[in-house]
Amino acid sequence: MTSYVTGTGVGVRGEAVRIRRATARDAKRLTGLVRRSRAYAGQYAPMIAGYRVGPDYIEAHHVFLAVGEDERVLGFYALILSPPELDLMFVADGAQGLGIGRRLVAHMTGEARGAGLTAVRIVSHPPAEGFYRSVGAKPIGTVIANPPAVMWDRPELVIPIP
Numbered sequence: 001m002t003s004y005v006t007g008t009g010v011g012v013r014g015e016a017v018r019i020r021r022a023t024a025r026d027a028k029r030l031t032g033l034v035r036r037s038r039a040y041a042g043q044y045a046p047m048i049a050g051y052r053v054g055p056d057y058i059e060a061h062h063v064f065l066a067v068g069e070d071e072r073v074l075g076f077y078a079l080i081l082s083p084p085e086l087d088l089m090f091v092a093d094g095a096q097g098l099g100i101g102r103r104l105v106a107h108m109t110g111e112a113r114g115a116g117l118t119a120v121r122i123v124s125h126p127p128a129e130g131f132y133r134s135v136g137a138k139p140i141g142t143v144i145a146n147p148p149a150v151m152w153d154r155p156e157l158v159i160p161i162p
Contacts, residue, residue, distance in 0.1 A: 015069055017100065019107045022063040022076060024055030029073050030065065030090075038093050039127060047125075047150055053078075053088070061087065062111055066100050075100045077108050084112065085121045086159070089128075105135045105159070112161045122157045129155040136160065 022030065030053040034040075040048045057063070057078070065076035075091035086108060091101045112120050123143050124132050133139070137157035145153050 017066050017068060017074060017103065019064055019066050019103065022058045022065050024058055026063075026065060026073070026076075027053055027055045027058055030058075030063070030076055033073055033076065033090050033092055034088070036093070037090055039090075039125060043152070044125070046148065062115075063088075064104070064107060064111070066091075066095075066104055075104055077104045079108055079111055079120065081115050081117070083121065084117045084119065085123070101131060102135060109159065109161055117161050119158045119160050122159060124155045124157055126152060126154060129157070132157050132159070 031051070034048055034051050034053060037048065053063075062079040062081065063076060064079075066074040068074055073092065074095040076088070077086060077090075078088040079085075080087050089101070089104060089108075091104070108120070121140075122132055122137055124137075129139075132155075137159040139155060140158050141156040143154045143156050145151055
């Protein structure tokens with residue numbers, strides 16, 4: 001699937017963006033994207049301290065990444081099929097606001113539909129809740145903090161798969 005994004009910060013206007021299945025060779029780049037994310041700066045830093053997206057994780061789950069024309073990673077997501085959950089979703093800081101997240105969610109819903117799922121659970125990073133609601137996720141509750149790694153409550157949502 002190739003789509004085009006417009007805007008600044010990702011490269012030339014109209015740059016082609018391709019979504020493809022991640023491979024074990026992508027593990028270091030995905031780990032780097034997670035660890036550099038400004039969304040987890042400050043109080044949220046403990047959640048990703050030492051976090052690793054390993055080759056074994058990539059091979060066990062449906063992990064897809066959005067890449068630019070030069071193969072740089074613009075974002076990725078990980079879908080767990082049983083029980084259905086969007087486990088990870090990150091968009092590179094320089095690619096935010098350009099529609100990459102929406103394209104990843106659209107791709108994820110297509111994958112979920114193809115797997116026969118009717119809904120996908122999302123335990124959201126608190127600042128990302130608005131984004132998930134904007135792409136159709138509905139709030140269903142709150143996941144209570146689980147110290148020491150997660151020191152804050154997180155919104156729980158579900159995205160229906162039509």
